[in-house]
Amino acid sequence: MILSPFEWTIAKRYMLPGKGERFIALVAGISLVAVMLGVAALVIVMSVMNGFRAELFDKIVGLNGHAIVQAYGGRLDNWQDVLKDIRATPGVVRASPLIEQPLAVTFNGRLEGVSVRGNTTEDIARIRDKVKQGNLADLRPGSETVAIGSELAKNLGAQVGDVITLYNPLGRTTPFGTVPRQVAYKVGAIFEIGVYDYDNTFVIMPMQDAQTLLLTGDTVGMIEVTTTDPDRVETILAPVQRKLAGRAVVTDWKTINASLFEALAVERVAMFVVLSIIVLVAVFNILSSLIMLVRAKTRDIAILRTMGATRRSLLKVFVTTGFCIGALGTVAGVVIGFIFLYFRQPIVHAVEIVTGQNLWDPSIRFLTELPSRSDPVEIAVICVMSLVFSFLATLYPAYKAASTDPVQVLRYE
Template sequence: MIAKRYLLPGRGEGFIFLVASISLVAVALGVAALIAVMSVMNGFRAELFDKILGLNGHAVVQGYGGRIEAWQPLQARLKALPGVVSATPLIEQPLMGSFGGRVEGVLVRGMTMEDIAGSRIITDNVRAGTLTRLQPGTNTVAIGARLAEALGVRVGDQISLINPQGESTPFGTVPRIVAYTIAAVFEVGIYDYDKAFVVMPMANAQTLLRLGDAVGMIEVVTDNPDRVGEILAPIVPEIAGQAVVNDWKTTNSALFSALVVERTVMFWVLSIIILVAVFNILSSLIMLVRAKTRDIAILRTMGASRIALMRVFMTVGTLIGGLGIALGCVLGFALLYFRAGIVAGVGRLTGTNLWDPSVRYLTELPAKTDPAEVIGIVLLALLLSFLATLYPAWKAASTDPVQVLRYE
């Protein structure tokens, strides 16, 4: 009851109430910023992880010289390893694509029809056309949405793929140029992939690249991405001198390491906002104790114990922090829900592109809220708010009523 009355401003205590209100808003902003930023960082990592591994698997066994001749026995051996879910042949080769005088670098990917149909990352993100038109021998391809924009092509247009390793003539090597009809346009959400990928049936890629029956690599998916190195360790000595194993940790180590460092730094930097807000709670409680010195002395003479007085001011400070945390949670989740509109609105107001896919890697601002992380942020803010109340509460409990009321 006393704590509730002290939360509301008394006569001449408007300034104390203002400081307490600022403290509450500061805690709310700190909690909201932490929840929003950590959720975006989690979403960024999860989106990258899902889409990169969805297209490239957990590891690839890549042949020296970009080709594996007798790949069927190696595929069977990989499938037999404990922990391996699938092992599929794959061809990837950087080439040039042209249309209407425009030329762009492309990454041709040859896949079996079963793998194309089973790749959810592609089939679920078709923006135009249909993948059913991709058939061996039909000279049809599916391309990324950003590549389609760069070349100015649509479904039904023909794109020319240029293979520098063409035919030898008396006048030198003539590049091999083959025209392919665009059957579908997809957008997986990763700018670099959408800007470069040209997907075609395996047989078509082997013909274009003159590989015969060879493939470029074998993509491996395991039941535990974090143990991929351990799972594929038995195969490494067997393929020495013929192929090499590259897992997702090696291929994308710089990217994911940078995300971990950035996530950690952002957490501690934003935690400082909550710490500053807590110091505001501390200062407002100290001023409240000074303003309520006579009340404290009267309560002591009426029999209130030191512990009871400490509980009063600890309750006041913790309630300010708790209300700020609750407001911060609401604000944080609101920011996450309207994040796309907020980014677009700020971009229009400032005249800048705040989320350039060519820089940010993903085409949309992602978010993934971790409940355990939110609970941790709430507990951290509550703990700091509680610690800020200890000194003012102890100071109030140490008040000597005789000295205060001597001249009353």
């Protein structure tokens, strides 16, 4: 919609009402602020929701792979042959043996439930960038050295170099019953994955040491698999599932974390709908301000009509006036949203200081920091939605202005 110089001059004049029309200007300003806040809220919430899902996916799948091949009974015999077959499957990028077992750990009289993970040296090296203290190079087979999560280290009060004791209930049998197996390990490194449950429970050690601790011999409990496309993991691993039928089950990341990611998807849609209603309500303010503007400018509109202004010109003038309010609010909302996202952690800390409340408890939120990941397509959809709502809100007032009969208005002038 291209405006002539005359139409653009009138539209600019109506965007900045005079002294006698300050109330209309106030309503228009409120409309702009309301659209700005609605768009900013949508940008912030959708980016945080996307970041939350992406961070969880990256950290969970990055540590556990896209799928787990788990043996029935917890022990996979001839795992070397199975591993070779999985690695030869088209679409499989990486496959590694894994041992995972819930046990208990003690240190200085403190007892915590943990999940012991036995990994290969190559897999242990993958979390090198997550290490906060110590050195993963110390975790060599037979060294009796382990790496523990940062939250677990905090709960135990353990530091690098301390010796912790792991308890395996499947110990040696005596005339008085089974005596739990107790093995002391040195803490060689402290890591932080960024997912509270992992940082609070994981004890990582070389696979051979885990086999010795759990008395499993040369067997593993599962094989973690990474594929070229996590969304097609079921199709890629279908041949493996058929070949291992009766011996092991293939469980992909969607099944393992189904409840969590489905809840995030539902919450994401619900938040988008609710916040879109906020933008819609804000647009009604534009409608109100334009209706008042048309009522206040009825005489001016009649004079413009008698001077030769067409209905189309008046329609374009008032549509432009209202649409510019919505467009300015949309642009300002996107800018404020990105500023908030950029400074999100300092803002969260500032609110925590002011309110005295812990707004981001990792034990509840899973992640240690507020995540954010903006999707350009979603941002574009939000902007288009706001602009469309703003445009639709201008049609009725603009139509009423264009329908003004100058004869009726100026009859008694």
